[in-house]
Amino acid sequence: MAGLLPSDALFLGFDSSTQSLKATVLDGNLVIVDSESVHFDTELPHYRTKDGVYRDPSGNGRIVSPTLMWVEALDVLLEKLKSKVDYGKVVAISGSGQQHGSVYWNKHGKAILTSLDPKKPLRIQLEDAFSVRESPIWMDSSTTSQCRELEKAVGGALELSKLTGSRAYERYTGPQIRKIYQTQPDVYNDTERISLVSSFIASILIGNYASIDETDGAGMNLMDIKQRVWSKTILEATAPGLEEKLGHLAPAHAVAGLISSYFVERFHFQKSCIVIQWSGDNPNSLAGLTLNTPGDLAISLGTSDTVFGITSEPQPSLEGHVFPNPVDPNCYMVMLVYKNGSLTREDVRNRCAESSWDTFNKYLERTPSLNGGKLGFYYKEHEILPPLPVGFHRYVLENVDSLNETKVLEVQEFDPPSEVRAIIEGQFLSMRGHAERFGMPTPPNRIIATGGASKNESILKSIASIFGCPVYTVQRPDSASLGAALRAAHGWLCNKEGRFVPISCLYGDKLDKTSLSAKLAFPAGDADLLSKYTVLVNKRMQIEKNLVEKLGRS
Numbered sequence: 158m159a160g161l162l163p164s165d166a167l168f169l170g171f172d173s174s175t176q177s178l179k180a181t182v183l184d185g186n187l188v189i190v191d192s193e194s195v196h197f198d199t200e201l202p203h204y205r206t207k208d209g210v211y212r213d214p215s216g217n218g219r220i221v222s223p224t225l226m227w228v229e230a231l232d233v234l235l236e237k238l239k240s241k242v243d244y245g246k247v248v249a250i251s252g253s254g255q256q257h258g259s260v261y262w263n264k265h266g267k268a269i270l271t272s273l274d275p276k277k278p279l280r281i282q283l284e285d286a287f288s289v290r291e292s293p294i295w296m297d298s299s300t301t302s303q304c305r306e307l308e309k310a311v312g313g314a315l316e317l318s319k320l321t322g323s324r325a326y327e328r329y330t331g332p333q334i335r336k337i338y339q340t341q342p343d344v345y346n347d348t349e350r351i352s353l354v355s356s357f358i359a360s361i362l363i364g365n366y367a368s369i370d371e372t373d374g375a376g377m378n379l380m381d382i383k384q385r386v387w388s389k390t391i392l393e394a395t396a397p398g399l400e401e402k403l404g405h406l407a408p409a410h411a412v413a414g415l416i417s418s419y420f421v422e423r424f425h426f427q428k429s430c431i432v433i434q435w436s437g438d439n440p441n442s443l444a445g446l447t448l449n450t451p452g453d454l455a456i457s458l459g460t461s462d463t464v465f466g467i468t469s470e471p472q473p474s475l476e477g478h479v480f481p482n483p484v485d486p487n488c489y490m491v492m493l494v495y496k497n498g499s500l501t502r503e504d505v506r507n508r509c510a511e512s513s514w515d516t517f518n519k520y521l522e523r524t525p526s527l528n529g530g531k532l533g534f535y536y537k538e539h540e541i542l543p544p545l546p547v548g549f550h551r552y553v554l555e556n557v558d559s560l561n562e563t564k565v566l567e568v569q570e571f572d573p574p575s576e577v578r579a580i581i582e583g584q585f586l587s588m589r590g591h592a593e594r595f596g597m598p599t600p601p602n603r604i605i606a607t608g609g610a611s612k613n614e615s616i617l618k619s620i621a622s623i624f625g626c627p628v629y630t631v632q633r634p635d636s637a638s639l640g641a642a643l644r645a646a647h648g649w650l651c652n653k654e655g656r657f658v659p660i661s662c663l664y665g666d667k668l669d670k671t672s673l674s675a676k677l678a679f680p681a682g683d684a685d686l687l688s689k690y691t692v693l694v695n696k697r698m699q700i701e702k703n704l705v706e707k708l709g710r711s
């Protein structure tokens with residue numbers, strides 16, 4: 158804006174997420190001009206994924222996705238978008254990838270990438286480029302022993318967190334790489350380069366291996382978060398020769414490379430179009446939501462639910478994650494992640510609300526705040542936070558309204574409307590409890606809600622009551638691809654100026670004229686109700702602690 162971006166230029170942002178590949182196109186005024194998506198299960202049914210993934214039926218927690226499906230999705234998406242968007246006007250591209258997922262290029266990977274034939278689709282050319290055809294993704298929970306080994310190598314979980322921003326998590330890429338090295342040494346030895354989902358698609362776009370960016374790199378348990386370099390101690394504890402397979406790190410606003418001739422010839426992109434480093438989906442959402450004030454929180458409601466904010470003084474702990482901020486090298490983002498997000502809400506909707514969001518919302522509106530003391534814990538997948546296995550747990554707290562010492566009774570089931578309120582209150586009480594414990598402010602200044610479920614007003618109202626702050630929404634729930642398009646514009650500007658430029662320069666005081674502005678959806682809930690929820694949060698955290706002691710992964 159303010160003349161910093163050419164008015165006739167376009168900026169293209171992708172989001173390669175768990176269930177789909179999306180694209181958002183911004184013009185030089187930061188207004189969305191087009192968007193498109195490819196849904197994996199329905200548009201690429203030959204991969205036979207369910208929700209974009211394969212779950213190991215033996216229940217060992219292994220969850221992967223077919224790497225080639227992501228490639229074919231790019232073929233299909235670019236075809237779909239070409240009738241709507243003049244690719245010749247796109248001056249910069251960036252993207253977002255589900256965090257932590259990894260791709261293993263074999264010894265032919267680079268040669269294949271650098272000689273793509275524009276007459277053929279990508280999928281058939283990349284078929285033989287990988288040493289393993291199925292990529293471990295963020296939903297995987299099969300690497301508990303590798304996590305403990307990495308923590309031990311640096312003196313414990315807290316030490317690993319101080320060094321890398323997180324204790325070891327099963328879905329993190331370092332433990333995943335170690336598991337491949339231990340269980341499939343041939344695959345590991347045959348691997349020339351390891352990419353994250355983000356750097357993987359950037360590699361295809363530039364026709365060469367793209368660097369991993371420092372922000373998504375922090376989701377691997379391998380990077381020294383302060384120095385922003387690979388930690389030699391942890392690399393050695395993970396697998397031999399790993400540094401070479403990872404390549405260099407790069408800041409998120411840096412240029413990954415020029416678009417490859419494949420896309421120039423096949424889709425008529427201009428030769429000078431640059432690809433800005435791709436990053437993780439949550440960091441891109443942070444950018445897309447223009448989060449820039451400590452005290453603002455974002456809640457992203459998608460396949461995973463995440464809560465994040467920014468800080469200049471991170472204090473990594475045993476809970477949550479710290480990543481470099483993708484649009485401000487001087488500060489960090491802090492984040493909590495829940496695996497049981499939209500798919501678990503949908504499960505309750507299907508079981509209790511006639512598979513209808515209207516009925517679900519009617520039940521939510523009809524039941525009282527605090528749910529008469531009915532508290533539920535719903536883990537359809539092994540949960541990350543808290544680390545609990547698949548299972549549903551329901552309790553009734555007596556006298557919840559009077560704030561007296563209550564008796565807690567475990568029960569087998571709730572009536573359908575109470576079950577609906579129990580999952581929604583349960584998810585947000587947990588977010589509030591863990592966000593407070595992680596040092597995020599309470600009540601926050603404001604919450605910006607994004608992701609598919611942020612369209613649901615009944616859910617937003619519950620967030621405003623439980624957190625006691627106003628809730629804002631953005632024009633479009635797909636903040637990750639929007640954030641990627643914005644980062645494309647930001648990277649383009651930094652490159653043009655030859656120095657880092659604060660991202661706010663792009664919109665100045667004209668944010669409300671762009672597609673990035675947020676609007677008030679609900680004011681803060683009332684103070685009396687907030688204090689009752691405060692009591693309920695504490696009770697819930699106590700019950701959760703007991704569950705973790707009884708059933709939790711260490």
Ligand code: 5FX
Pocket residue numbers: 174175254255256257295328376437438439461462463494
């Ligand atoms: C973040 O740490 C996560 O694991 C998830 O939010 C994934 O990024 C979802 F794609």
